[in-house]
Amino acid sequence: MDRFSFDDLYVRRLKEHDRETGEHFVRYFSPLLVAKLRGRLPVQDIEDVRQDVLFRVLKRLDNLREGCKLPQFVLGTCNNVMLEQYRKVRTEPLEEWLLLLVGDWDIEKDFLGKEAAAAVRQALSEMRTPREAEILRAIYLDDEDREEVCRRYDVSPDNLRVLLHRAKKKFTAAFRRQNEP
Amino acid sequence: MRHEDAVQDHAVERYLLGEMTEDQRTIFEEHYFDCHACAADVTDGTRMMMAGRRVATEDSRTGNVVPMRKRFWFAAAAAASLAFTLAGGSAGYLVAIRQQHVPTELVRVVGFETGVSRSGTPTTIPVLQPGDELRLDIEPSDDAVRYAADVSCGGKTQSTIDISREMAADAVTLRLGELPAGPCELVIQGVRKDGKRFRITVNPFTVGER
Numbered sequence: 001m002d003r004f005s006f007d008d009l010y011v012r013r014l015k016e017h018d019r020e021t022g023e024h025f026v027r028y029f030s031p032l033l034v035a036k037l038r039g040r041l042p043v044q045d046i047e048d049v050r051q052d053v054l055f056r057v058l059k060r061l062d063n064l065r066e067g068c069k070l071p072q073f074v075l076g077t078c079n080n081v082m083l084e085q086y087r088k089v090r091t092e093p094l095e096e097w098l099l100l101l102v103g104d105w106d107i108e109k110d111f112l113g114k115e116a117a118a119a120v121r122q123a124l125s126e127m128r129t130p131r132e133a134e135i136l137r138a139i140y141l142d143d144e145d146r147e148e149v150c151r152r153y154d155v156s157p158d159n160l161r162v163l164l165h166r167a168k169k170k171f172t173a174a175f176r177r178q179n180e181p
Numbered sequence: 182m183r184h185e186d187a188v189q190d191h192a193v194e195r196y197l198l199g200e201m202t203e204d205q206r207t208i209f210e211e212h213y214f215d216c217h218a219c220a221a222d223v224t225d226g227t228r229m230m231m232a233g234r235r236v237a238t239e240d241s242r243t244g245n246v247v248p249m250r251k252r253f254w255f256a257a258a259a260a261a262s263l264a265f266t267l268a269g270g271s272a273g274y275l276v277a278i279r280q281q282h283v284p285t286e287l288v289r290v291v292g293f294e295t296g297v298s299r300s301g302t303p304t305t306i307p308v309l310q311p312g313d314e315l316r317l318d319i320e321p322s323d324d325a326v327r328y329a330a331d332v333s334c335g336g337k338t339q340s341t342i343d344i345s346r347e348m349a350a351d352a353v354t355l356r357l358g359e360l361p362a363g364p365c366e367l368v369i370q371g372v373r374k375d376g377k378r379f380r381i382t383v384n385p386f387t388v389g390e391r
Binding site: 006072075121124137140146171 | 194197200222225231234237238338341343
């Protein structure tokens with residue numbers, strides 16, 4: 001993923017429908033869009049908006065003058081699509097190549113598949129104490145204010161961030177292992 | 182935003198935890214869309230949070246949660262419902278204690294009765310031992326989309342269990358694990374649609390010395 005850099009050549013390859021570059025584009029930006037949309041939109045709308053953003057960016061690459069500004073172009077497009085999503089504006093029909101490319105990444109498979117679930121369980125089991133795992137479960141459920149979680153478990157917000165950071169490292173390591181050939 | 186600032190500020194964690202203001206989020210998003218290291222970190226973290234939510238939700242529905250050390254929740258069998266009926270409680274909330282490793286035998290019934298625990302201290306505060314089981318019958322509430330059971334000892338929460346409406350339709354059993362000896366309480370709360378909680382019952386109990 002890192003061997004790509006966002007520049008004029010990258011954008012030109014996207015315009016030329018270069019498959020490898022297109023797949024990188026989708027794999028790189030899809031999770032970032034999901035991260036941005038999480039908490040702002042219902043889960044069922046996230047996938048629609050993700051696809052809509054990537055469709056639009058790929059169709060409007062001529063509007064991008066400098067390749068290095070591609071990330072900001074994607075971000076700006078996402079902000080526009082979110083506004084429209086609130087207003088429930090319909091998007092235009094799409095060509096098949098766009099549907100195939102953007103539809104190749106799947107939030108259900110990549111973020112919510114059995115590998116991710118197994119990695120979550122692995123990370124929970126590797127936490128220092130069952131209590132830490134329990135705090136994480138409370139955070140994951142996301143049913144109450146973070147302040148309330150801190151108060152209930154008698155942890156500071158700083159400690160909560162550190163706990164999440166450690167969990168993330170364990171999760172990432174477990175997820176990588178899950179996906180090793 | 183510089184990458185060093187993002188790292189030092191725990192920006193990824195704060196972002197994932199929803200601690201940032203809208204302006205802070207916007208600034209961080211402008212950074213991480215263009216920063217490969219932060220992009221990877223945000224990707225991993227978001228994947229963990231979303232998968233974690235699904236795992237935690239599924240566990241709470243299926244009763245697989247292991248919320249306390251060596252403790253297990255599971256939906257009670259029909260025999261448990263019978264136990265409550267025998268205990269004389271048809272409405273509200275009752276707790277029965279069963280000895281460890283005798284899952285079908287009701288040893289004694291603890292006097293947690295409807296109303297008593299809400300408005301005051303029960304006349305008899307039960308003494309429990311680690312390994313005992315608490316069997317709960319949760320009074321249904323129209324306002325609750327689900328329920329939560331908190332066990333706290335000495336004012337410190339030991340465990341919080343998410344209980345779905347479906348689970349709460351039957352009796353639910355909690356096997357006590359490691360708890361500090363001394364006064365504890367079990368609080369059953371209803372959780373409204375907006376996530377806000379309201380108390381249904383508060384039941385004190387004492388954990389005896391081994």
